[in-house]
Amino acid sequence: MRKKLALLGLVGILVLGIMFGGVALAAEYQFTFLTHAGEENSFWAAVYRGAQDAADQLGVDFVMIRVKEEGDLAAQLTNFKTTLAQKPDGIITTIPDPVMFDEVIQEAIDMGIPVICSNTDDPEGAEGNARLSYIGQDLEQAGYFLAKELTKDVPEGEKYHFVVSVGGPGLVWAEQRAKGITTYLEEAGHTYERLDTTMKMDVAQSRIQAYLQSHPETKGVITVEYNHASAAKAAKNLGYEPGELLIGGFDLIPEVLAEIKSGYINLTIDQQPYLQGYLPVIQLCLMKEYALSAWDVNTGNAVVDASNVDRVLELSQKRVR
Amino acid sequence: MAQGLVNVLKKIILLREISSLIMLLVVVLVFFAISPLFLSQENVAIILEIIPELGIVALGVTMLMISGEFDLSVGSVFAFCPIMMTMFVTWGFPPLLSVIIALLMTMLLGALNGFITLTFGIPSFITTLGAMLIWRGAVLLITGGWPPPFPAEMSTGILVGRLGILRASIFWYGAITVLLWFVLERTDFGNWIFATGGNQPSARAMGIDTHRVKFTNFMLCSLLAGFAGLIQSFRLATTLPSMGTGLEMDAIAATVIGGTALSGGVGTVIGTVIGAFLIRVIDNGLVIIRAPSYWFRVFIGIAIILAVILNSFVRERAKKLRC
Numbered sequence: 001m002r003k004k005l006a007l008l009g010l011v012g013i014l015v016l017g018i019m020f021g022g023v024a025l026a027a028e029y030q031f032t033f034l035t036h037a038g039e040e041n042s043f044w045a046a047v048y049r050g051a052q053d054a055a056d057q058l059g060v061d062f063v064m065i066r067v068k069e070e071g072d073l074a075a076q077l078t079n080f081k082t083t084l085a086q087k088p089d090g091i092i093t094t095i096p097d098p099v100m101f102d103e104v105i106q107e108a109i110d111m112g113i114p115v116i117c118s119n120t121d122d123p124e125g126a127e128g129n130a131r132l133s134y135i136g137q138d139l140e141q142a143g144y145f146l147a148k149e150l151t152k153d154v155p156e157g158e159k160y161h162f163v164v165s166v167g168g169p170g171l172v173w174a175e176q177r178a179k180g181i182t183t184y185l186e187e188a189g190h191t192y193e194r195l196d197t198t199m200k201m202d203v204a205q206s207r208i209q210a211y212l213q214s215h216p217e218t219k220g221v222i223t224v225e226y227n228h229a230s231a232a233k234a235a236k237n238l239g240y241e242p243g244e245l246l247i248g249g250f251d252l253i254p255e256v257l258a259e260i261k262s263g264y265i266n267l268t269i270d271q272q273p274y275l276q277g278y279l280p281v282i283q284l285c286l287m288k289e290y291a292l293s294a295w296d297v298n299t300g301n302a303v304v305d306a307s308n309v310d311r312v313l314e315l316s317q318k319r320v321r
Numbered sequence: 322m323a324q325g326l327v328n329v330l331k332k333i334i335l336l337r338e339i340s341s342l343i344m345l346l347v348v349v350l351v352f353f354a355i356s357p358l359f360l361s362q363e364n365v366a367i368i369l370e371i372i373p374e375l376g377i378v379a380l381g382v383t384m385l386m387i388s389g390e391f392d393l394s395v396g397s398v399f400a401f402c403p404i405m406m407t408m409f410v411t412w413g414f415p416p417l418l419s420v421i422i423a424l425l426m427t428m429l430l431g432a433l434n435g436f437i438t439l440t441f442g443i444p445s446f447i448t449t450l451g452a453m454l455i456w457r458g459a460v461l462l463i464t465g466g467w468p469p470p471f472p473a474e475m476s477t478g479i480l481v482g483r484l485g486i487l488r489a490s491i492f493w494y495g496a497i498t499v500l501l502w503f504v505l506e507r508t509d510f511g512n513w514i515f516a517t518g519g520n521q522p523s524a525r526a527m528g529i530d531t532h533r534v535k536f537t538n539f540m541l542c543s544l545l546a547g548f549a550g551l552i553q554s555f556r557l558a559t560t561l562p563s564m565g566t567g568l569e570m571d572a573i574a575a576t577v578i579g580g581t582a583l584s585g586g587v588g589t590v591i592g593t594v595i596g597a598f599l600i601r602v603i604d605n606g607l608v609i610i611r612a613p614s615y616w617f618r619v620f621i622g623i624a625i626i627l628a629v630i631l632n633s634f635v636r637e638r639a640k641k642l643r644c
Contacts, residue, residue, distance in 0.1 A: 030611070039615055063611045068618070069567040074553055075604075078371050082608040085363040086356070100559055170467055170562045196461060 030061045030088040031284055033277070034079050035119070036096040036171070038070030041199060042253050043226060043273060047119065049319045050277030051092070058285050070199045071171050073097050080104050088113065090284035094120040095129055096172050106130045114287055116280045116294060119273070120173040132287075133294035135279045137271035137301070139173055142250070143180020145301050146269045147222060150248035151188060160190050160219035160246070163211050165197040165204065167225040177224040177250065185222075197223070201230045201255065209234035212245075220246030229255035232264035240264075252304060252312060252321055260309045270302040270312075274320050337580050338592040340631030344578070344624060345599045352606035359609045366486035368598075368605050373494035374553045376597040378568060379575040380501055381545030383593040385538040386576055387505070389518035389585030390445040392434065392539065394452035395546035395572055399565030401456045402427045402547030403554035404464060410472035419472075424547055430456065431543025435536040445539075453569065460562045468561050477555040490552045497545070502590040514538065519586025574621055575600050578628040599624060 055062035122129035168174035197204035221231035228249030242263030409419035505511040516524035579592030
């Protein structure tokens with residue numbers, strides 16, 4: 001019996017080895033995507049879908065490595081170093097800290113491994129980091145744009161109070177968007193308060209609900225992430241009518257689209273995550289295959305509101321938008 | 322001759338750490354079989370670089386758990402200590418003094434956990450769950466979400482300086498392990514810890530001040546968490562308010578995998594070291610073999626359950642062998 005078990009174990013190990021090893025040999029290029037996003041972050045499903053689609057089309061061996069806890073940069077850095085030890089043909093990464101990733105990315109470039117930045121860039125861009133290109137949103141400008149779009153129908157001369165939900169306080173992407181939002185609000189003379197809502201939608205909902213209850217003068221919720229879906233649910237629970245609060249934020253996840261349909265969310269800014277996964281893989285492949293250089297792409301300020309939500313909803317079910 | 326061999330084998334099987342050690346060896350072999358890069362010099366250096374941070378936290382958790390208490394706040398204290406250190410330097414204190422004050426403060430946080438738990442007789446699970454939220458919140462409040470810049474004048478060599486492929490932190494980890502092993506296995510205080518966690522009323526009847534034993538371990542656990550936080554922030558030359566989020570779960574997992582009983586009274590320092598290695602090796606190995614990281618939780622979950630089953634199996638066997 002014991003011998004059988006031992007034999008079974010050995011065979012299992014061998015099969016696993018051949019499986020993983022075999023896959024690695026069959027593919028021409030190995031690309032690794034490293035992100036600061038936690039495994040429960042639903043936004044990243046579209047990035048992954050984009051990258052995986054590109055990898056499938058081009059016959060590339062692709063893997064995305066996330067961290068266990070949202071925004072655990074120490075873990076992302078360790079994953080980066082481990083990836084370097086594994087020497088892939090190309091690396092795609094987010095750069096959620098202005099300095100922490102400078103050294104390892106330089107090291108990768110020096111080793112001849114191209115590094116492309118996706119989704120979140122060094123605040124100083126190419127000046128601050130050796131990455132070859134950035135494919136994503138101009139975060140601060142997008143925050144500014146969101147606040148401006150959302151408040152464009154506020155009657156002349158009226159000043160509103162907003163709550164600005166910051167789900168990842170201290171993280172570059174969140175703070176840059178928040179900066180853009182608050183810059184516009186200050187310019188326009190509106191008042192605001194920042195609220196740490198976490199990236200967990202249930203927690204965000206209860207915090208926003210509590211804020212709205214204790215600050216009934218609040219006229220709107222602006223979120224640097226997808227917590228405007230939580231804000232919509234909070235507004236519903238508190239008996240607000242659709243449109244009574246101005247609610248806007250970032251990204252398309254099913255909950256956000258549903259609340260645009262219900263009329264509680266005015267608009268959401270789509271940074272087109274599918275492209276943030278798809279394009280870097282294409283770029284790396286072209287760079288490897290034809291020695292082309294890397295190039296930046298602004299994946300956009302796509303506005304989704306009641307006018308185009310149906311079409312987007314359709315595509316969202318395919319996890320493309 | 323044959324008898325001697327049997328005795329050696331018996332001794333090995335009787336080792337309390339044997340089940341976690343076997344698991345670690347199997348995992349290492351599997352990863353190595355899939356990707357030989359796993360045992361490359363670069364990769365071993367990476368594992369040894371990250372292990373002390375979890376490892377030191379887990380040692381404190383182990384000591385406390387053997388004495389019958391929990392600390393869920395270690396992850397928050399892990400961030401609290403380096404942030405306070407940075408703030409003190411920003412306020413003009415000399416670097417070394419800032420480090421010392423920050424460490425004393427983390428000890429105070431542990432003392433507070435102990436005081437509240439023991440005075441009001443509430444479960445430490447509750448006290449430290451509260452403390453976990455309070456100190457994480459405090460860190461965010463103090464920094465306003467933005468990490469304060471790491472003090473440039475801080476010399477980091479003593480904690481994380483490089484010696485070949487190693488960093489100084491691995492030696493600190495080794496020294497702390499040896500020290501705690503000695504305390505636990507060779508001193509009266511170590512016996513008191515086991516007695517307190519194993520059966521508190523009879524320990525008290527024997528004249529052991531069980532409150533003092535627990536109180537000391539609360540402080541020790543917190544201090545080690547803060548110290549490990551300093552190591553990470555020195556290594557990364559940054560202090561992030563999000564540092565150590567979820568670390569308490571990894572530390573408890575390492576402790577339990579290493580054979581420490583959740584109910585107290587049983588446990589070893591070496592087992593926890595093996596447990597910490599197992600967790601970080603799985604973490605690292607999955608990246609090396611290019612497996613989706615979703616597998617991590619699955620594997621750690623299996624490892625925890627398997628380790629506890631194996632431990633109780635080994636304990637039963639040990640009883641029979643001794644008879």
